[in-house]
Amino acid sequence: MVASEPGDGERLREAGIRPTGQRLGVIRAIRQGGRRHLTPESFHRELADADLKMSLATVYNTLNHFADAGLLRRVGVGDRTWFCTNTVEHHHFFDEVSGRIEDIPGEQPTVVGLPAPPPGMSILGVDVVIRVRRD
Numbered sequence: 185m186v187a188s189e190p191g192d193g194e195r196l197r198e199a200g201i202r203p204t205g206q207r208l209g210v211i212r213a214i215r216q217g218g219r220r221h222l223t224p225e226s227f228h229r230e231l232a233d234a235d236l237k238m239s240l241a242t243v244y245n246t247l248n249h250f251a252d253a254g255l256l257r258r259v260g261v262g263d264r265t266w267f268c269t270n271t272v273e274h275h276h277f278f279d280e281v282s283g284r285i286e287d288i289p290g291e292q293p294t295v296v297g298l299p300a301p302p303p304g305m306s307i308l309g310v311d312v313v314i315r316v317r318r319d
């Protein structure tokens with residue numbers, strides 16, 4: 185089991201999430217694992233290794249709940265979705281061969297020449313995924 189920290193409950197409450205024991209365990213595991221890109225499957229294994237037993241469906245729902253609340257960022261490439269623990273605005277490299285996704289370090293790319301959004305809509309953000317492969 186990973187150690188508790190008083191800030192975890194506060195962080196959940198600030199995001200509008202009621203801090204149940206299970207959610208505290210999840211936010212703690214997210215924090216202690218550092219910056220990374222989770223899938224429900226990979227995180228389910230991580231939690232099991234930390235003796236936090238919950239179903240894959242619960243892990244999936246909790247990650248989506250946390251992402252909706254801004255505690256994680258959803259990153260989609262094709263039909264795959266990751267949950268990025270780095271909530272600061274950033275973009276990603278995606279290795280098409282290994283299927284790995286990672287943060288673009290340092291200065292972030294900028295997108296110029298964005299079209300006007302459809303009538304009645306506003307642009308919330310732009311996610312850049314740069315596809316790469318080993319030479």
Ligand SMILES: [Zn+2]
Binds near residue numbers: 275286
């Ligand atoms: Zn990321």
